[in-house]
Amino acid sequence: MTAKAKGHTLDVEIYVKHDDRWTRRKPFRIHVAREDIDPYLSYRLISPSYVAYHDLTICQRNLTNFDEQVVYGNRLNMGARNAHCINCHSFQGHNPSRMQFHVREAFGGTVIACDGKVTKVNLKTDSLISAGVYPAWHPQERLIAYSVNQTGQTFHTLDLQKVEVQDMRSDLILYDIDRNEVTRIPGRPEEMEVFPTWSPDGKYLYYASARFVRKDSSENLEEETIRRYKEIRYDLYRRRFDPARRTVGPAELVVDASAIGKSATRPRISPDGRYLMSTMGAYGVFHIWHKDADLYLTDLHTQKTRPMTEINSGEAESGCAWSSNGRWLVFGSRRNDGNYTRPFIAYIGPDGRGRKPFELPQEIPDKHRNFMRSYNIPEFMNGPVDISPQAFAAVIRETEAKPARLAR
């Protein structure tokens, strides 16, 4: 039916039976886009807890039906004495055969699946703040950019946002899969760079960065960062990248969010390279907990940035991803209840205007009203991940993370 209706509209009339009486609802129309959506969506299911985790799964959902499969679940390797967190799944473009995710604590490492081969590596070297955190696959090369972060969290005593997740320090690195080699991307020490993403042609590395200058170096860094948490705002930058020589150019400011009293994070470039979608809130880096966080669109041709008012809500919007044809956007939104993130999908026209977003449909229509987990990092894929959860589990359990070399 929807295939036949491509480019046209479906008229919908709903009749509801209540106590043996039928009520006719106001009819409405659904416009069926000409452009297909990618067939699969991946996400991590996680309760919006603060420290505890128990049951985490990276899942893939077939968007042509209601089938949901586990790509990897942490309980596959969970014992009474060992448990691990999994996070930050990421793909090269929309290609499910090239993916990575992190395993923290027991059996820790970064799991990289590349063309059927699964490896586990340790990206932490002595001079880095941490192992890789937020990833971005280069669109063509076997290369992943990461931020490395020293992250902490504190709790609001009154604010409904409840938790504040902050970086104390962060940098960017590049990881060459074939060479198993990490390269630091040079940056100024007072800059906190995070959330790398590539332009579709792979010639620019975009990222968010906040300038945090210590006022009192005698104070503990963590305490000062917590005390001044509302002052920390991120702008969006980019650096030219030469894939052949693997060199990175100087930083160029792309979106001066702090100039308008905003903090911009999680940039994502549309596949045609024209638009940059980011999440902006009044301050900070972890907007999934910020009720004022909204999606903003920057037209990279005109350099104009505007809030996506047509798809935003009064609750947190965050973590968006473009479909491979650039006509669909999936993003996390807490609009239902302010606490649980659900994936919403919106059509984005060639003019950059969004259409009314809809929640990821479920076989049990009211599933999300009773569902105690959030959807984290939704990503479109052009097919399913065909490595089984058990195969991932075996690699995670049975292999030591191979230490990466730091390039000199």
Next chain:
Amino acid sequence: MEIDFSQPYRPQSHDAANTSKSAILERGLPWLYDVVFPVLLGGCLYFYEKETLFRIQELNLFLPGKQFYQSLAAYPGGTLQWAACFFTQFFYYPAAGAAWLVVFWILSCLLLRSAFRLSGARGALTLLLPSALLAGIVQMGYFIYYIQLQGYYFTASLGILTALAAVWVFSRLNNRKSYAGTVWLAVWPAVGYPLFGAYALAASIYMIALCWRMPGTNRKFRVANTIAGTLLVVGVPLLTCQFGYTQTSIHAVYTAALPCFNSAGEIFTRYRIPYYILLATPLIAAVTHGLHITTKRGITIALHLILWAAVGVGLKKTWYVDGNFRSELRMTRAIENEDWEKVPEIFWETNGEPTRLMVMQKNLALFRLGRAGDEMFRYREGDARPNAPFRVRLTQVGGKALYYHYGQENYCYRWCMEDGVTYGWKTEYLKYMAKTSIVNGDHRVARKYLGMLARTLFHKEWAEKYSRYLDHPEAVRESREFAPILSLMPEKDELASDQSVIETYLLRSFAHGNSDNVLHQEQNLIAALQMKDIGLFWPRFFKYAALHPNGHMPRHYQEAAYLYGHLEQQVDISRMPFDAEVKESYRRFMAFTQQCAGMTEAQMAEAFRPEFGQTFYYFYFLVNGQQTY
């Protein structure tokens, strides 16, 4: 004697014509063991553990519908847990829940007796089944807060019942047509394991053992059954977890639906003993099938008596009895019912040193009754360690209610969320998440939790009651329950961390606060008092006096002012209108101090308690180093 397995087993019908006393006794024993004994055990459970059973259902959640079922069925044995969660709800009326258990125990005993043809000395084996099942429940103590297996309190009863039912079917089929038994043995693990987990595997093992002992089964079938059964018991879990279940560890495949008794990464194996007995009993019944242990009546009676004694001693040793634990449960319930008068009464009734939770619950109740300033130090102080072999934390035990009532709604919500993730979602957590969200004005998410609770069997009314507050902030402000909580909420937002130590966090937050709200301000003063911080005390004392210009200054505040005035002499107390009794008790306290020269602090604490144990002076000088958790 060859027994016809094709006929139902009715032990009481044996030798029905014999009317001698011993024959009547023999016919009556199965009834005693299979019906009367489980009923007695169920009665004891209800009589002694009413409060625990009620708390257990608060720490359970069952939601009707496919979604909840699927969330459990994603793991082997999920259906068993789903059914167990369903029945656990009935502990809302402890007698109803206990009655269900008794029904399952009786059925299990009957099936055990029938499937394994228990009679004579072996007949006493049915004692072990309900005893082990009861022991599994009454041994728990503080583990009721930490057990991760959903529906724990019914999984064993339902699991063993299912296993025995499967064996019973096998015994009937195998006797009629051996190949039918073999087919059942082959089908059962594949069907049973996903539904009942390890209990299905146990049933297969019982069937294998039984087929070797059953008369009339030829050796070919016995060998075939053993090979097929063993391969399936080993193979089915591995295969289903390799190709089906995507969230089950390879290390957990053979123990699916069995409890782990893990706390903070440590496994407490002593809690497994009832499970070893439970699972071993049918195996013993199987391998002893057909054995005539003895024909001598005296020896048979002796064996029965030995088993009775063993069961009695075992249950006595396993049954968790702790006065503080029970008082905590009762006080928790009284707080939930806002029966504030009852909380200090229960505290008073408890003998021995109280736990910090009890002290905090009592202080909260006195504060809500407006009697804290006059009475909070009249009760015995203490920091008795919760009686458990593992570390018990307030965050899991009672702490959520404390946070909720002291206006730390975000922290209450936070710990509900953390514990929901770690230990599974429970009615209690949803209730506090709903209530904190109502107080916080976060009504949309409150609606979610209330909606879930409204779908439960016994908490609909509770959900309806609190749903009335949704989108009615004026009703929240005027509510008898919420208004005091709103007064105690922090007046400005801060970023902080409780480091998982509730008491210290609450004391610090309040002691360093300086509210103009009458209720909140008194809590500022109380916390300063409890922290024995003289610098914090004076400004809060004067503010209290200013906020209550015509009221009588509560006794403990007077005692503190009188003591601090004498100790530091930085505040002129000479014109303060102290009660004569306050001055007199201070004088006597100091005079008695002279008499106790040379005593250790512990000796002094004992010596002072009878006369001064109800004063702030005693608290200040002689209650030190209290360990909170």
